Amino acid sequence: MSSHSFEEVERTCDRVGIIRAGELAALDSVASLKAERHKIYQVSFATAKEAGDFAARCNGTRQLREHPQLVEVRVAGSMDSFLKMLTGYHVMALDTVSQDLEDIFMQYYGGKHHA
Numbered sequence: 234m235s236s237h238s239f240e241e242v243e244r245t246c247d248r249v250g251i252i253r254a255g256e257l258a259a260l261d262s263v264a265s266l267k268a269e270r271h272k273i274y275q276v277s278f279a280t281a282k283e284a285g286d287f288a289a290r291c292n293g294t295r296q297l298r299e300h301p302q303l304v305e306v307r308v309a310g311s312m313d314s315f316l317k318m319l320t321g322y323h324v325m326a327l328d329t330v331s332q333d334l335e336d337i338f339m340q341y342y343g344g345k346h347h348a
Contacts, residue, residue, distance in 0.1 A: 243263055246263070247262060272308045273329070274308060274315075274329055275304070275305050276306060277327075278322055278325065279322075280302060280323070281296075281301035281302050283302075283322050284296050284303060285301070287304055287319075291306065294306045294307075302325075
């Protein structure tokens with residue numbers, strides 16, 4: 234099955250192939266693709282200033298305009314260094330941002346996650 238409808242593919246297929254520039258960039262189960270890609274977290278800080286300081290200090294982060302005390306962080310691999318970077322900040326909450334197949338696909342194409 235070939236489709237650009239990510240919901241349909243995720244709902245009906247066990248394995249997914251991602252083609253980029255005419256080459257097979259990935260071929261795996263949806264669950265495996267989700268497990269291997271970057272994880273996205275939202276960190277809620279006590280103040281917008283702390284959020285801005287953290288976002289400026291760390292690569293792969295962005296402070297959310299609509300909620301200035303929130304920072305969205307992409308983490309690849311181990312979370313150890315990410316968690317250590319949070320030391321010294323007043324973290325109010327740490328939430329995982331759910332990613333669908335479209336988000337994973339866009340990572341292969343250098344796109345950004347939609348918030």
